[in-house]
Amino acid sequence: MIGSPRLLRSLAITVRSPRGCAAAVAVYFLAAVPAFALTPQQVIEKAQQASQSLSFQGSFVHQQDSVLHTSKITQGRRGNDMVTRVQALEGFRQEVVRDPVETRTYWPDKRVVKVDQTGFKRSVFPMLFIGSAQQVLSNYELKQGSALRIANLESTEYELIPKHAGRWPMRIWVDNQTGLILKCQKLAKDQRVVEQAAFTELSFSAKAIPAAASTSHSDIKNWKLHDASMVRVETGPELKFVPDTLRGFLQVGVFERIAPDTKRPYVRRYVFSDGIATVSVFVQPKSVSGPLTDKVRHRGALSMLSREMSESWITVMGDIPPDALARFAQTIEWKN
Amino acid sequence: MEHEKISAWMDGELEANESSDIAARVLADPGLRSRWHHWHLAGDVLRSPSLASQSSRLASRVSAQLANEPIHLSSLASQSSPKRGEFQRSRKMVYGVAIAAAFAFVSLIAIAPQMQTNLGELVAGAVPGASTQAVLAQPATPVILSDPRLSELLEAHGSMSIRTVSAEVR
Numbered sequence: 001m002i003g004s005p006r007l008l009r010s011l012a013i014t015v016r017s018p019r020g021c022a023a024a025v026a027v028y029f030l031a032a033v034p035a036f037a038l039t040p041q042q043v044i045e046k047a048q049q050a051s052q053s054l055s056f057q058g059s060f061v062h063q064q065d066s067v068l069h070t071s072k073i074t075q076g077r078r079g080n081d082m083v084t085r086v087q088a089l090e091g092f093r094q095e096v097v098r099d100p101v102e103t104r105t106y107w108p109d110k111r112v113v114k115v116d117q118t119g120f121k122r123s124v125f126p127m128l129f130i131g132s133a134q135q136v137l138s139n140y141e142l143k144q145g146s147a148l149r150i151a152n153l154e155s156t157e158y159e160l161i162p163k164h165a166g167r168w169p170m171r172i173w174v175d176n177q178t179g180l181i182l183k184c185q186k187l188a189k190d191q192r193v194v195e196q197a198a199f200t201e202l203s204f205s206a207k208a209i210p211a212a213a214s215t216s217h218s219d220i221k222n223w224k225l226h227d228a229s230m231v232r233v234e235t236g237p238e239l240k241f242v243p244d245t246l247r248g249f250l251q252v253g254v255f256e257r258i259a260p261d262t263k264r265p266y267v268r269r270y271v272f273s274d275g276i277a278t279v280s281v282f283v284q285p286k287s288v289s290g291p292l293t294d295k296v297r298h299r300g301a302l303s304m305l306s307r308e309m310s311e312s313w314i315t316v317m318g319d320i321p322p323d324a325l326a327r328f329a330q331t332i333e334w335k336n
Numbered sequence: 337m338e339h340e341k342i343s344a345w346m347d348g349e350l351e352a353n354e355s356s357d358i359a360a361r362v363l364a365d366p367g368l369r370s371r372w373h374h375w376h377l378a379g380d381v382l383r384s385p386s387l388a389s390q391s392s393r394l395a396s397r398v399s400a401q402l403a404n405e406p407i408h409l410s411s412l413a414s415q416s417s418p419k420r421g422e423f424q425r426s427r428k429m430v431y432g433v434a435i436a437a438a439f440a441f442v443s444l445i446a447i448a449p450q451m452q453t454n455l456g457e458l459v460a461g462a463v464p465g466a467s468t469q470a471v472l473a474q475p476a477t478p479v480i481l482s483d484p485r486l487s488e489l490l491e492a493h494g495s496m497s498i499r500t501v502s503a504e505v506r
Contacts, residue, residue, distance in 0.1 A: 118492075267492075269493075293486070302493075
């Protein structure tokens with residue numbers, strides 16, 4: 001049986017362009033292949049296509065250590081673009097609207113809106129894979145597990161077993177029909193869950209989702225606007241480090257933020273990725289900032305550490321275990 | 337010509353079919369979409385001077401972009417006598433110059449240090465019970481993330497969470 005009615009309806013409303021059509025066809029035909037028959041590459045590509053081209057709405061929970069957040073997510077097509085809106089359901093109000101051009105974050109209680117046009121793709125549930133399937137599989141082994149019903153959808157579990165030390169093993173549950181990741185866990189060595197996210201309800205709507213195209217806060221007169229964009233730079237000082245401390249990570253970009261008063265860059269960000277995890281090295285002149293953490297700290301699967309490097313302070317943040325991050329951070333130097 | 341159409345669309349002066357057409361073109365073209373976004377932002381600033389960017393880079397970028405807009409004589413003026421054409425300006429271009437002037441003014445305003453607020457402070461203050469003192473603790477004890485500088489870098493790094501300014505850090 002090719003695809004399913006639910007998948008057909010969701011894909012139909014996403015097809016607006018040749019590119020959207022190609023993505024929709026890929027998802028639709030991959031859906032015809034039983035989950036157990038998919039190759040690891042197909043599983044990853046299907047999950048990527050689903051998170052980028054499907055329209056859906058639902059709620060999910062995100063847990064980092066003992067902290068739990070619940071959010072509502074809506075994704076839909078606006079012209080040729082997919083727009084994703086995530087609203088916090090408890091605590092202070094926050095809404096994030098992402099499209100290919102920018103990410104806007106609204107804090108209505110404080111009347112603050114943050115705009116980020118950096119354009120760097122991040123791993124954000126349910127879009128877990130930010131690199132190519134080849135890159136992911138060069139760093140992780142994908143092993144199929146058992147079936148489980150999540151958010152009332154039939155799914156298949158997969159383990160992502162790191163091929164190199166210094167990464168979090170992961171478990172993901174993938175919707176059998178659409179390939180969308182329904183649940184994701186990052187595990188410590190003792191199988192303790194350090195971070196996880198999971199849909200509690202999810203629907204692939206048959207009609208267009210206009211809410212995805214707009215924010216609930218269209219009237220932002222008298223709000224404070226914060227420009228959080230960083231500029232990609234192609235030149236400038238390069239870093240070096242001991243390769244074994246960050247195996248399989250590729251440098252994907254260098255970005256700068258310019259201080260409004262001095263017009264000089266006051267923070268430079270070197271970004272590395274293994275296709276799932278991201279490691280950022282922030283470099284700031286000592287004249288601008290001091291060390292931001294006195295020891296390795298972590299929150300869920302995110303670790304961070306500051307240290308001195310020549311006339312700068314560096315702050316390393318990464319989606320990797322704290323001991324691995326510390327080992328990597330200690331070897332960072334200027335190349336010249 | 338396209339920019340004038342976008343401007344007319346923003347002012348609600350296009351017919352329904354023309355509106356649909358220009359809307360589709362804006363959505364499909366990142367350059368046009370960026371311009372649309374900037375014009376809306378400029379309009380908000382004109383209507384509300386308190387909406388001033390914390391970073392003058394955004395304001396400067398928009399200002400420079402708008403200031404470089406060519407001043408087009410209307411097609412009608414180009415067919416008329418030189419004297420009439422000299423004084424005729426597209427209403428939209430006058431609007432554009434006014435916006436550029438407003439942004440240039442905003443960019444030149446020296447933001448007093450006491451008025452500069454860090455985003456982390458702005459948002460952290462919205463968190464009920466957020467401590468204003470960073471508490472150094474034993475590794476097993478969670479630390480409330482209150483340093484706005486760290487919050488700024490966390491926001492830039494991003495993570496699976498949409499909340500990066502209120503979480504505990506061990």
